[in-house]
Amino acid sequence: MASQAGHVAGASVADAGVAKDGVAATEHKPPLVLSGPSGCGKSTLLKLLFDRYPNRFGFSVSHTTRSPRPGETPDVSYHYVSPDLFQSLVDADAFIEHATFSGNRYGTSKAAVQRVFDKGRICVLDIDLQGVKSVKERGLGAKFVFVKPPSMEILETRLRSRGTETESAIQARLAASRAELEYAAQPGAHDLVLVNDNLERALGELVAFIEGVYGALKGGEAVVLDD
Numbered sequence: 001m002a003s004q005a006g007h008v009a010g011a012s013v014a015d016a017g018v019a020k021d022g023v024a025a026t027e028h029k030p031p032l033v034l035s036g037p038s039g040c041g042k043s044t045l046l047k048l049l050f051d052r053y054p055n056r057f058g059f060s061v062s063h064t065t066r067s068p069r070p071g072e073t074p075d076v077s078y079h080y081v082s083p084d085l086f087q088s089l090v091d092a093d094a095f096i097e098h099a100t101f102s103g104n105r106y107g108t109s110k111a112a113v114q115r116v117f118d119k120g121r122i123c124v125l126d127i128d129l130q131g132v133k134s135v136k137e138r139g140l141g142a143k144f145v146f147v148k149p150p151s152m153e154i155l156e157t158r159l160r161s162r163g164t165e166t167e168s169a170i171q172a173r174l175a176a177s178r179a180e181l182e183y184a185a186q187p188g189a190h191d192l193v194l195v196n197d198n199l200e201r202a203l204g205e206l207v208a209f210i211e212g213v214y215g216a217l218k219g220g221e222a223v224v225l226d227d
């Protein structure tokens with residue numbers, strides 16, 4: 001799609017859940033927030049987790065002002081909105097976190113998180129440090145998991161072997177990762193610091209943490225946290 005101007009599907013202020021029904025995301029199960037340096041293995045771990053426990057987890061669909069890329073589906077990959085509409089959503093306090101990357105704005109709306117909860121699923125947010133700080137300020141009771149690479153050298157190797165970034169993008173990601181690691185080193189910054197050394201071991205630790213918070217994942221029934 002060449003232009004996103006005027007494309008606002010799924011993204012009006014009302015649809016973003018702003019005081020629509022008076023129900024805030026805080027009244028529901030806390031989201032699970034995964035963060036960590038680019039290349040630390042968040043997507044890999046989440047894919048394994050989602051495959052192992054189908055229908056138990058869901059991503060919220062973010063809003064963005066960037067244009068759709070080939071292969072992306074509006075309102076599935078993202079809600080693509082104009083900069084003006086994005087700003088109106090910010091003004092209406094529709095987002096639990098939002099940030100700007102490379103000149104484009106991205107945000108997680110309360111309504112998008114709500115939609116995952118409404119399906120009885122644990123809502124997973126895969127966000128960066130900026131987003132983590134915003135979600136914390138919201139006081140949603142979110143659970144924060146930091147995925148830590150075994151070392152900077154291994155992180156760099158994984159980023160390079162993934163083969164998806166240019167050299168300058170790799171350098172930018174490595175620089176950003178230092179800030180993420182410094183933040184994560186502060187006591188109480190996250191509820192779990194998960195070293196992604198061996199995938200199966202790390203996944204096991206993640207599952208144990210999730211079950212401690214949300215209850216058992218096995219059994220086929222929806223996972224719902226009682227207040």
Ligand SMILES: Nc1ncnc2c1ncn2[C@@H]1O[C@H](COP(=O)(O)OP(=O)(O)OP(=O)(O)O)[C@@H](O)[C@H]1O
Pocket residue numbers: 036037038039040041042043044045158159161162196197198199
């Ligand atoms: N435990 C592991 N051992 C070896 N390789 C791993 C491990 N975990 C992930 N990888 C590899 O590291 C690379 C980066 O992983 P992944 O894409 O999941 O990172 P990410 O944290 O989601 O990055 P981004 O934030 O940029 O999306 C991938 O090629 C993945 O296969």
